Amino acid sequence: MLWKNKCLGGKRCVRNNLYTNEFYEQKLKLLANSCELPYLTLGSLIVCKLLDSPSFVYKVQKTFNTIEHYWITAEYDAKKKIIYKQEITADISRKVKRPKSKYLNFPRDRQLKLSYQNEHDLKLSMLARSCNLRKGEMAALILHYGLDTSEVIMFFQERYNVHSHHWVTPVHKDGIVAYVLSP
Structure with missing residues (x-):
């Protein structure tokens, strides 16, 4: 059982503080209830799943990369495992503005403590850099994006919702994703 392990099956565990708001915390708890997982474990699983997606890594960097000379490439190796490669083409010691986004401009009144394996913590560090x-901001951005994406929500429900008592259906309305709980 994957969710009973403290560090999601890893040998070493890194805990990371993540700040979010009540709206996303409620979404996470609803989805966790549907998947019959603890909500912090589900949050860690969502972040790790999206860090292992090359298309997501590319999309995030295309949107938020303000340092044009530092780029992360996510590729599959021979064992079908994701590896990150960094590409540095020039000096990056100059100061750059921080990106602005709807995923970063929110009140941060809730703190979540998520656990990752060292491998995912390194990927998170490289992508954040x-x-x-x-x-913490990158982890919050990834978690919010995952909770607003129908494919991610359905993936976790199909994988972990064994009894199908509760099913969460994402509904898009006016640019906001709300959850409808189906019996």
């Missing part, structure tokens, strides 16, 4: 964000 390429986008000129802190690790």
